[in-house]
Amino acid sequence: MYELFDIRGKVIVITGGTGVLGTLMVEYLAAHGAKVAVLARNREKGDELVRRVKAAGGEAIFLQTDVTDESVLKRNAEEIAEQYGKIDVLINGAGGNMPGATIGPDNTIFDLKTDDFRKVVDLNLMGTVIPTLVFAEYMVREKRGNIVNISSASALRPLTRVAGYGAAKSAVTNFTKYMAGELALKFGEDFRVNALCPGFFITEQNRALLTNPDGSRTDRGNAIIAHTPFRRFGVPEDLLGTLHYLVSDASKFVTGTVAIADGGFDAFSL
Numbered sequence: 001m002y003e004l005f006d007i008r009g010k011v012i013v014i015t016g017g018t019g020v021l022g023t024l025m026v027e028y029l030a031a032h033g034a035k036v037a038v039l040a041r042n043r044e045k046g047d048e049l050v051r052r053v054k055a056a057g058g059e060a061i062f063l064q065t066d067v068t069d070e071s072v073l074k075r076n077a078e079e080i081a082e083q084y085g086k087i088d089v090l091i092n093g094a095g096g097n098m099p100g101a102t103i104g105p106d107n108t109i110f111d112l113k114t115d116d117f118r119k120v121v122d123l124n125l126m127g128t129v130i131p132t133l134v135f136a137e138y139m140v141r142e143k144r145g146n147i148v149n150i151s152s153a154s155a156l157r158p159l160t161r162v163a164g165y166g167a168a169k170s171a172v173t174n175f176t177k178y179m180a181g182e183l184a185l186k187f188g189e190d191f192r193v194n195a196l197c198p199g200f201f202i203t204e205q206n207r208a209l210l211t212n213p214d215g216s217r218t219d220r221g222n223a224i225i226a227h228t229p230f231r232r233f234g235v236p237e238d239l240l241g242t243l244h245y246l247v248s249d250a251s252k253f254v255t256g257t258v259a260i261a262d263g264g265f266d267a268f269s270l
């Protein structure tokens, strides 16, 4: 009863685990005793991350994946189950934006490249749906499972410019709630699905939107800070407590929720 936050021995799969936010999540979860399966595209980055985790006394493996490819994900799931014997948690962390799905400051929606919009939907939505189905099927056989999706501020209320990304992430939120109901109704209360919703964190995907080459903030960066009661962008560490809560038994009656970590951005109006 008093071990609610104990994640020692939990097998946690994280897609996009070599990204800016994912890397710290992997290191944090492993430092707290979880066995982490890092799924991402870049083997070099993945191997280096696993080496660092192990050097720090943690346990992790890296598997190359493509979150839009069901057959690769099925092989990943088999390999993880073989290596660790179970899968407790899936974190759907892979995601991102691309310039063609974004409306430039001097453009309108009619300049949108629909092929890029489709690619962004494919990565963020299908790249969450497909791993969820592959790993949830395994979890159902094991009679328990916990899934954490990564949403975005653009999912809560549309942000200007990021048309494709916002559409995809808001669909991820809807799918999170759908799956929370689906799994609990059909398979019981040992299945949970929630979303972690980060505010604005400077990473490679959005650096050029938020900062100028000299490091100063763009107009958009300034507008975001003016709309954030904490008056700063997030740093990856800001997400770890909420993530820990969601992957642990501390949140065992919590499903279908979106946990926002954004310095107050979503709550603030004027």
Ligand SMILES: NC(=O)c1ccc[n+]([C@@H]2O[C@H](COP(=O)([O-])OP(=O)(O)OC[C@H]3O[C@@H](n4cnc5c(N)ncnc54)[C@H](O)[C@@H]3O)[C@@H](O)[C@H]2O)c1
Residues within 6 Å of the ligand: 015, 016, 017, 018, 019, 020, 021, 022, 039, 040, 041, 042, 065, 066, 067, 068, 092, 093, 094, 095, 096, 097, 123, 127, 150, 151, 152, 153, 197, 198, 199, 200, 201, 202, 203, 204, 205, 206
């Ligand atoms: N950075 C932010 O401010 C912010 C805010 C809200 C939400 N997010 C979300 O958080 C998550 C992590 O973001 P980040 O900023 O660390 O991004 P990042 O670009 O640093 O990392 C993305 C990761 O996804 C992986 N990836 C991309 N396409 C893939 C594919 N097809 N198959 C497998 N892996 C793939 C990459 O290899 C990388 O590991 C994403 O879902 C992102 O949309 C980020």
